[in-house]
Amino acid sequence: MDYHSPYFFGYLIGVIHLLGGIAALHAVFTVRTAQGAIAWAMSLLFIPYFTLIPYLVFGSRTFDAYIEARRQANREMHVAMADLNWRPWVEEALAARNSESYGALRAMPRLGRMPCLANNQVRLLVDGKATFDAIFRAIAGARDTVLVQFFIIHDDDLGRQLQALLLKKAAEGVKVYVLYDSVGSHALPSAYNHTLREGGVNIRAFATRRGWFNRFQVNFRNHRKIVVVDGLLGFVGGHNVGDEYLGANPKLSPWRDTHVQVSGPVLACLQESFAEDWFWASRTLPPLILPETYPEDGVLCQVLASGPADPQETCSLFFVEAIHSARERLWITSPYFIPDEAVFAALRLAVLRGVDVRILIPSRPDHRIVYAASSLFAFEAVRAGVRMFRFEPGFLHQKVVLIDNEISAIGSANLDNRSFRLNFEIMLLTVDREFADQVETMLTDDFDRAREITAEDTRDTHRLQQLGMRIARLISPIL
Known part of the structure; x- marks a missing residue:
């Protein structure tokens, strides 16, 4: 030819x-x-x-085939757990019904697969140093089991500190399980994993499907960040394992992020979420630990683990329900602001109800196309009456929701389609006035270091920039 x-x-x-x-x-x-x-x-x-x-x-994507495979794995996992008497939740769950604030989230008991539990203790961890100091200190004191799950693990100073600590605990006889996402951690060298395996650490990559064709599949990523130590202390939030999360990337520094340290009955839910993902990756069940007793008072907490295998779009519906429940205040921080129609409509209705709606997004881009689409959505939100702010000191990566005076949610979910429908995410919902006050103080400081987006900003944007934003918006459903 x-x-x-x-x-x-x-x-x-x-x-x-x-x-x-x-x-x-x-x-x-x-x-x-x-x-x-x-x-x-x-x-x-x-x-x-x-x-x-x-x-x-x-x-x-063969979406239906993947969903059925994941659901079948979950069913097998729960059968394997049936003999563990794993759900000691009835008495604690009853306490949630007495909370007027939680009652405003009328769909949450059925939307979340896991119950709202009382008698938990929570601690706010602001930025990377506080977060990893607390995580490393908890792992250093482990006696039985350590469960570690991150979307990204880098082979840099922070990653090697984690590696050395896990090897040390494994040598002491502690059972260590590490799960990372194969796409998020694509740069992680095989030598890093080999060293951990040789040292007795159980480490797996979360992959969507097996087979040559699916090596190109980057959807259905596991975006969760979970650490549980001895079934007694847990961590969840926005940080991954990398030096940039400690501010080492000059283009994005200082990095702004938030994690939560939690203990109490809700750790059963964090462990169950980890167990589902570990079972998918290995078809084995990690050790799961329940203490014999819990404190008799504390914070109401609910773990919301969402993913593409859910019977409904759990993450998107959570944001819609949270927005609709707000009566006086709704503050949200997210690195990516690409809401779907339902979430955007809920925000507009909240403004019309007289709710103080504020959303904080970054002023520096880490993904330029996403940043451009986010900017256009931000301008439209401003025109709808939403107060939009750009965090100025560095890159904003935290995912935080504050509703009225008692409810907050912190975790891994962004305000975009990828978190709503394509990623496995996890959020920790808390119902407590004192903890909400701490979150308010943290966010007030963030807003004080931010610049509010105004209607003038929308008019002053160059036409070429507007064109780029609109082109980015066209593909926003697949970002």
Whole structure:
């Protein structure tokens, strides 16, 4: 065949457009949202030269097959747990019904697969040093079992400190389990894992599916960050394991993030979430520990573990329910602000109800396309009456929700489609006035170091920038 012939190029273009049409039909039948289906289908039909390969990486998926496989793994995991008498939750769960504030979240008892439990202790950890000092101190004191799960683990100074500590505890006879995401930690060298395995640490990568084709699959990432030590002390929040989380990246420093230290009955829920993910990765169950007694007072807490295998879109519905429940105040911080229609409508309604709605987003981008789309959504939110702020000192990565005077939620979920529908996320909901006051103080300091976005900002934006924002918004459902 003459590869320089115009007929060859004609056939090639025809084949590409045919494949684009087939992929567009596949997107219509498989993409979960109408916006996402339209974004993929239109781009695949009209510019398949640029979108076929990205669709293979980001969009093409045997969604139903994956969901059924994950649900089957969860069923097998719970069968394996049945003999452990794992749910000592009835008496504690009853206490949640007496909370007027929690009662405002009317859908939460059924939306979350795990109950709201009383008698927990929580401690706010602001930024990386406080977070990793507390985590490393807890692991250093471990006597039985350490469960560690992060989206990203880097082989840098912080990562090697974690590695050395885990090897030390394994040598002492502590059972150590480490789970990381295969895409989030794609730069983690195999030598890092090999050293841990040789030292007696059980380490696994969370992968969506096995097989050659799915090496291109980057959806359904496990974005959770969980540490549980001896079933007595747990950690959840926004930090991953990397020097940039301690402010070592000059372009994004100082890094602003938040974690929570928690103890009490709710650790059963954190361990169960870890067990589901570990069982998916290994088809084995990690050790799970329940103390014989708990304190008789403390904070109401509920773990909200969400993911694409849920029967409903748990993460998106959580934000909608949280926004609708707000009566006086709704403060949210998120590194990415790409709300879906339901969340955006809920924000507008909250403003109309007279709620003080404030959202804090970064002033520095770590992903420029996402930043551009977030900027356009921020301008639209300002026009709807939402007070939008950009955190100025460095990169803002924390995921925090503060509702009225008692309710807060801290964890891994962002305000974007990837967290709403594609990632495995985890949030810790707390119902307590004293802890909410601490969160308020923290966020007040953050807002004081932020610049409010005004209507003038929307008018002063250059037309080329506006064009870039609108193009980014077109693909926002698949970001």
